[in-house]
Amino acid sequence: MEQKSTHATLDKIISLCKRKGFVFQTAEIYGGLNGVYDFGHLGFLLRENIKQAWKKSIENDLGEIYTLEGSLLGVHRMWEASGHVENFHDPMIDCKNCKKRFRADDDSMDINKCCPDCGIKNWTEVRNFNLMFKTEVGAVSDGSAYAYLRPETAQTIFINFKNMMTTNRAKLPFGVAQIGKSFRNEITPKQFLFRLREFEQMELEWFCKEETSMDMFNFWLEKRREFYKNIGLNMDKIRFHAHSKEELAHYSVCCTDIEYQFPFGFKELEGIAHRGTFDLTQHSKFSGKDLAVFDEETKTSSTPVVVETSVGVDRLFLTVLFDAYYEDEMDGETRVVLKLDPTIAPIKLAIFPLTKKLEEPAHNLFKEIRKSIPHIQFDVTGSIGKRYRRQDEIGTPFCITYDFESEVDKAVTIRDRDTGKQERVAIAEILSYLTQHNITK
Numbered sequence: 001m002e003q004k005s006t007h008a009t010l011d012k013i014i015s016l017c018k019r020k021g022f023v024f025q026t027a028e029i030y031g032g033l034n035g036v037y038d039f040g041h042l043g044f045l046l047r048e049n050i051k052q053a054w055k056k057s058i059e060n061d062l063g064e065i066y067t068l069e070g071s072l073l074g075v076h077r078m079w080e081a082s083g084h085v086e087n088f089h090d091p092m093i094d095c096k097n098c099k100k101r102f103r104a105d106d107d108s109m110d111i112n113k114c115c116p117d118c119g120i121k122n123w124t125e126v127r128n129f130n131l132m133f134k135t136e137v138g139a140v141s142d143g144s145a146y147a148y149l150r151p152e153t154a155q156t157i158f159i160n161f162k163n164m165m166t167t168n169r170a171k172l173p174f175g176v177a178q179i180g181k182s183f184r185n186e187i188t189p190k191q192f193l194f195r196l197r198e199f200e201q202m203e204l205e206w207f208c209k210e211e212t213s214m215d216m217f218n219f220w221l222e223k224r225r226e227f228y229k230n231i232g233l234n235m236d237k238i239r240f241h242a243h244s245k246e247e248l249a250h251y252s253v254c255c256t257d258i259e260y261q262f263p264f265g266f267k268e269l270e271g272i273a274h275r276g277t278f279d280l281t282q283h284s285k286f287s288g289k290d291l292a293v294f295d296e297e298t299k300t301s302s303t304p305v306v307v308e309t310s311v312g313v314d315r316l317f318l319t320v321l322f323d324a325y326y327e328d329e330m331d332g333e334t335r336v337v338l339k340l341d342p343t344i345a346p347i348k349l350a351i352f353p354l355t356k357k358l359e360e361p362a363h364n365l366f367k368e369i370r371k372s373i374p375h376i377q378f379d380v381t382g383s384i385g386k387r388y389r390r391q392d393e394i395g396t397p398f399c400i401t402y403d404f405e406s407e408v409d410k411a412v413t414i415r416d417r418d419t420g421k422q423e424r425v426a427i428a429e430i431l432s433y434l435t436q437h438n439i440t441k
């Protein structure tokens with residue numbers, strides 16, 4: 001097998017996602033909505049597997065992890081406390097000629113030059129644009145009932161800090177994890193799933209004592225590196241970018257971005273931040289509720305420090321697709337293959353009868369294996385080669401062919417997606433073969 005370079009471009013990834021039903025432009029039949037997508041069957045399964053892997057990756061020996069599902073709508077005061085009402089904005093500029101809007105600080109933007117869309121230089125002033133979606137709650141529009149769709153999941157964790165600590169009888173250090181939707185009215189959503197207006201985040205807020213907080217920060221940096229390795233990303237394309245003093249948010253003690261090398265450059269995939277006591281202190285101040293913790297040993301109260309890890313499901317989804325996309329040659333044909341790690345592949349296995357005559361016994365085998373591994377496919381259409389190609393494109397790690405010999409030797413041929421290697425395996429041994437190759441539920 002000849003291994004070619006990946007050739008993964010954004011256009012190829014978008015086309016594959018649409019063709020195979022991973023991702024659809026939302027409301028496509030009505031012309032779409034910029035920066036918002038729907039996920040089809042395979043997309044849903046891939047997202048679920050990514051989330052499962054994330055949940056597993058934050059388990060640790062230092063402290064418990066509790067989970068929260070916070071509301072999407074949040075009150076004005078809470079977003080004032082967090083700083084989002086005042087500071088969560090991007091600089092925006094409009095072209096007065098073609099009315100196109102741009103982010104003034106975009107890498108590809110130079111406001112000293114002409115508009116990249118119409119070629120005329122006639123800019124408005126740069127203005128700040130708040131990225132939160134604002135709405136009114138209830139029937140009275142008197143300004144007192146403003147709410148916002150959350151732009152991050154983290155704040156619902158901070159405002160529930162005391163609830164979570166007391167109801168779970170939690171001891172520091174401990175973490176509160178949340179996977180959920182966030183909304184940002186991005187000025188220019190772009191690069192497909194990279195910058196969206198509606199997206200999902202996986203965030204962990206780790207509450208600890210001040211004196212251990214730098215060790216905790218370093219601990220989480222390593223844990224996150226391990227996660228990307230375990231889901232099979234090419235670690236040569238991952239780099240850690242520690243923020244300089246100038247880059248740091250005013251409340252952050254230190255912050256490191258995990259960046260991935262996309263075809264459009266190294267970009268942030270995940271942020272890991274030592275946020276000091278900023279969040280809990282702010283919410284104490286604005287709500288009037290004391291969020292400090294009393295330490296029985298020292299008989300003193302103090303506000304815990306927060307170490308945050310935050311990654312977008314959609315951005316990671318796009319990353320694993322870029323990372324797994326290859327065009328290579330197999331059996332004299334060029335194929336597109338997603339070399340997804342078996343733990344996150346949406347379909348784990350496909351079963352084919354060699355010919356239609358063997359459909360019944362092959363389908364019986366399919367039904368049997370599906371009891372243990374739910375997400376598998378059965379395919380009788382086209383040549384075996386064509387059926388392999390279909391599975392390669394969606395990243396199915398193994399294909400099983402049931403042939404005439406299977407009736408006699410009670411064995412099947414299992415073919416490996418990445419190497420094309422085929423092995424004869426006894427039907428009774430299929431499940432243990434799959435488990436050995438990381439294929440489980």
Ligand code: ATP
Nearest residue numbers: 184186194195196199268269270271310311312315
């Ligand atoms: P960026 O600089 O790329 O806008 P950010 O620093 O604003 O990102 P955070 O607020 O730290 O991002 O959000 C944490 C994570 O959430 C990001 O690392 C990214 O994976 C994801 N994320 C943030 N904004 C978006 C978006 N508009 N679309 C998709 N994912 C996003």
